Amino acid sequence: MAATLKDVAARAGVSVATASRAFQRPDMVGARSLERVRRAADEVGYIPNSAARALISGRRGVYGVVVPDLENPFFPAVLKGAQARAHHHGVQLLLADAEESPEGERSLVRTLAGQVDGVVLCSSRMDEEALLEAASLTRITLVNRVRPGMTGVFADPVPGIPAAVRHLHRMGHRRLGYVGGPATSRSDSARRTALEEVCREVGIDLLDVGHFEPGVEGGRRGAEELLLTDATAVVVYNDLMALALIDRLKGFGVSVPEDLSVVGWDDIPFASLLTPGLSTVQVPRYDMGALAVDLLVAAGEPEREDEGGEGRAIGLPTQFVPRASTARLAREV
Amino acid sequence: MAATLKDVAARAGVSVATASRAFQRPDMVGARSLERVRRAADEVGYIPNSAARALISGRRGVYGVVVPDLENPFFPAVLKGAQARAHHHGVQLLLADAEESPEGERSLVRTLAGQVDGVVLCSSRMDEEALLEAASLTRITLVNRVRPGMTGVFADPVPGIPAAVRHLHRMGHRRLGYVGGPATSRSDSARRTALEEVCREVGIDLLDVGHFEPGVEGGRRGAEELLLTDATAVVVYNDLMALALIDRLKGFGVSVPEDLSVVGWDDIPFASLLTPGLSTVQVPRYDMGALAVDLLVAAGEPEREDEGGEGRAIGLPTQFVPRASTARLAREV
DNA sequence: CGCACGAATGTATACGATTGCAGACCAATG
DNA sequence: CATTGGTCTGCAATCGTATACATTCGTGCG
Numbered sequence: 001m002a003a004t005l006k007d008v009a010a011r012a013g014v015s016v017a018t019a020s021r022a023f024q025r026p027d028m029v030g031a032r033s034l035e036r037v038r039r040a041a042d043e044v045g046y047i048p049n050s051a052a053r054a055l056i057s058g059r060r061g062v063y064g065v066v067v068p069d070l071e072n073p074f075f076p077a078v079l080k081g082a083q084a085r086a087h088h089h090g091v092q093l094l095l096a097d098a099e100e101s102p103e104g105e106r107s108l109v110r111t112l113a114g115q116v117d118g119v120v121l122c123s124s125r126m127d128e129e130a131l132l133e134a135a136s137l138t139r140i141t142l143v144n145r146v147r148p149g150m151t152g153v154f155a156d157p158v159p160g161i162p163a164a165v166r167h168l169h170r171m172g173h174r175r176l177g178y179v180g181g182p183a184t185s186r187s188d189s190a191r192r193t194a195l196e197e198v199c200r201e202v203g204i205d206l207l208d209v210g211h212f213e214p215g216v217e218g219g220r221r222g223a224e225e226l227l228l229t230d231a232t233a234v235v236v237y238n239d240l241m242a243l244a245l246i247d248r249l250k251g252f253g254v255s256v257p258e259d260l261s262v263v264g265w266d267d268i269p270f271a272s273l274l275t276p277g278l279s280t281v282q283v284p285r286y287d288m289g290a291l292a293v294d295l296l297v298a299a300g301e302p303e304r305e306d307e308g309g310e311g312r313a314i315g316l317p318t319q320f321v322p323r324a325s326t327a328r329l330a331r332e333v
Numbered sequence: 334m335a336a337t338l339k340d341v342a343a344r345a346g347v348s349v350a351t352a353s354r355a356f357q358r359p360d361m362v363g364a365r366s367l368e369r370v371r372r373a374a375d376e377v378g379y380i381p382n383s384a385a386r387a388l389i390s391g392r393r394g395v396y397g398v399v400v401p402d403l404e405n406p407f408f409p410a411v412l413k414g415a416q417a418r419a420h421h422h423g424v425q426l427l428l429a430d431a432e433e434s435p436e437g438e439r440s441l442v443r444t445l446a447g448q449v450d451g452v453v454l455c456s457s458r459m460d461e462e463a464l465l466e467a468a469s470l471t472r473i474t475l476v477n478r479v480r481p482g483m484t485g486v487f488a489d490p491v492p493g494i495p496a497a498v499r500h501l502h503r504m505g506h507r508r509l510g511y512v513g514g515p516a517t518s519r520s521d522s523a524r525r526t527a528l529e530e531v532c533r534e535v536g537i538d539l540l541d542v543g544h545f546e547p548g549v550e551g552g553r554r555g556a557e558e559l560l561l562t563d564a565t566a567v568v569v570y571n572d573l574m575a576l577a578l579i580d581r582l583k584g585f586g587v588s589v590p591e592d593l594s595v596v597g598w599d600d601i602p603f604a605s606l607l608t609p610g611l612s613t614v615q616v617p618r619y620d621m622g623a624l625a626v627d628l629l630v631a632a633g634e635p636e637r638e639d640e641g642g643e644g645r646a647i648g649l650p651t652q653f654v655p656r657a658s659t660a661r662l663a664r665e666v
Numbered sequence: 667c668g669c670a671c672g673a674a675t676g677t678a679t680a681c682g683a684t685t686g687c688a689g690a691c692c693a694a695t696g
Numbered sequence: 697c698a699t700t701g702g703t704c705t706g707c708a709a710t711c712g713t714a715t716a717c718a719t720t721c722g723t724g725c726g
Contacts, residue, residue, distance in 0.1 A: 051383075092427050
């Protein structure tokens with residue numbers, strides 16, 4: 001159906017070899033032939049067959065991206081960043097949603113492995129063994145997870161968390177709650193560590209509210225637990241939970257920021273839309289996606305394999321964005 | 334690097350043809366050989382090369398999905414639906430973000446055309462000509478847009494819009510504003526038509542507030558324009574705008590739903606999270622994505638090309654979801 | 667016992683593009 | 697004029713898989 005290089009060559013009156021070179025190495029082709037091939041290609045609407053190209057070159061020009069849940073507002077920006085760099089590298093992205101299941105991730109990597117040059121694994125919840133299997137099947141770059149020996153990109157709690165805590169301290173807060181994420185999450189413990197350190201430094205009591213599921217329900221439950229403490233401010237594992245928490249607090253007649261200050265994590269698009277605007281630690285999602293693709297593509301080009309991140313995890317700095325959900329106490333709860 | 338069918342065949346002591354058949358037509362292969370091939374494949378970790386397969390079969394097993402903006406909360410659910418059906422059909426999805434630009438869509442379709450068996454175009458803003466070009470390059474299914482002769486899936490304002498209007502009428506509202514989307518948008522005019530019809534029927538004054546950009550800024554401006562009318566309720570082009578509108582109204586001291594009732598469109602995930610929960614017309618995004626992929630895949634399988642939607646646009650019913658943003662007036666503005 | 671037939675397997679070719687190699691052609695040089 | 701060198705072009709092999717066709721083998725029946 002579609003025109004092939006053979007058709008173009010025939011129409012231009014040259015061999016397929018010349019036609020091919022007209023695109024790949026125009027300098028190797030005579031001006032006359034070049035012109036004729038180009039015109040012929042235009043006329044028949046020639047589009048190179050990527051499958052044939054991939055077969056001979058060994059590179060498919062396609063990378064997979066696996067996310068646990070597309071509807072989680074964290075990921076679209078990651079994808080956009082990835083997409084932008086993919087486009088820049090002349091490469092395509094195969095999207096896969098694991099539907100929150102580690103087993104799903106695993107099987108997705110298996111099927112993707114045969115069709116892509118590498119996979120970006122976002123916020124993977126696979127266990128170590130599955131991760132190793134994945135790495136043996138195809139090139140892997142982790143986003144939002146670190147594993148020694150594997151290439152990855154993650155958000156460094158510093159300087160965002162320290163800045164947030166100092167901000168709260170300046171606002172007069174001395175008792176800070178932390179509504180955490182899943183106990184198994186590395187990023188949760190990294191954030192905890194950063195919090196502990198800076199709280200000790202500036203002299204704030206850090207109150208552990210516990211571990212919660214990273215969704216709306218977790219945020220609601222976090223609010224309930226939080227009210228059992230005497231914290232005047234709270235840092236929440238992510239924005240989604242923070243918003244749910246604020247909503248739940250409102251149900252208890254506790255309003256933000258008059259009665260309580262709230263800091264989120266991520267800076268999802270909605271964080272600034274709501275009233276009150278959510279103070280949060282901005283995670284460079286776009287850059288994370290972009291860098292992940294860069295690393296993956298670079299790893300596939302041996303000549304400049306020494307570009308950096310090979311097998312290493314790169315931390316991208318976070319930034320505290322103060323908005324209306326943090327303030328000096330208007331009244332004691 | 335990776336094991337090929339040849340390796341498997343050698344290890345199993347059979348020819349590549351037999352090895353191939355062991356996977357494609359197991360019934361044509363002796364039990365003994367079948368077993369040996371399977372074991373050999375397992376041992377070397379054989380993964381079929383999709384490029385080679387695509388080359389010979391002519392089908393790539395990959396479909397493209399083009400969205401104008403991934404960060405628009407409308408699309409993730411569409412993608413999830415598409416993804417789910419793609420997985421069901423044993424097919425992959427190539428994701429592309431057009432970054433809000435019709436020209437971007439156009440060039441994406443061009444590049445995708447050579448790598449996929451078809452493209453799902455979501456909420457495309459391409460002009461007619463570009464659309465025709467796209468259709469000439471590859472199989473196209475439209476989502477959220479209709480064009481005679483092209484396969485497509487869209488959200489039918491009925492019964493969602495009539496239900497919403499009747500609900501408002503029952504709440505005592507008699508003057509309803511409509512904050513519309515882009516003037517060029519077909520879905521905007523479809524919604525207008527549905528609104529007019531049901532308003533006439535139940536006896537409500539429909540006040541046209543104008544056309545706005547479908548983002549946060551459009552919603553804010555919509556709020557400002559709305560206050561120039563004496564509407565007591567408003568239907569907004571989409572949830573994102575509705576939320577921004579509510580936020581902006583709050584800035585004017587107008588609160589929802591006490592002073593004004595608001596109905597959105599889409600039912601994006603955040604619509605229910607906020608206080609007040611947004612009353613909205615729920616669009617079956619997931620089903621739209623799913624159906625789009627089904628249609629695309631079906632169109633590629635000639636034997637059952639008569640399955641239905643070929644060249645036709647299919648409307649999926651919407652549903653009104655009442656929440657807290659619609660109520661009887663507590664006080665007159 | 668021989669023939670025919672079906673099952674199982676192997677051989678060879680095709681898919682479309684790329685590329686090493688060699689040939690054709692021309693100009694410049696000795 | 698022969699030789700060299702360079703430019704341009706074509707031939708043919710190749711990537712990994714699928715399949716039409718040919719071949720082999722065993723089996724059942726006449």
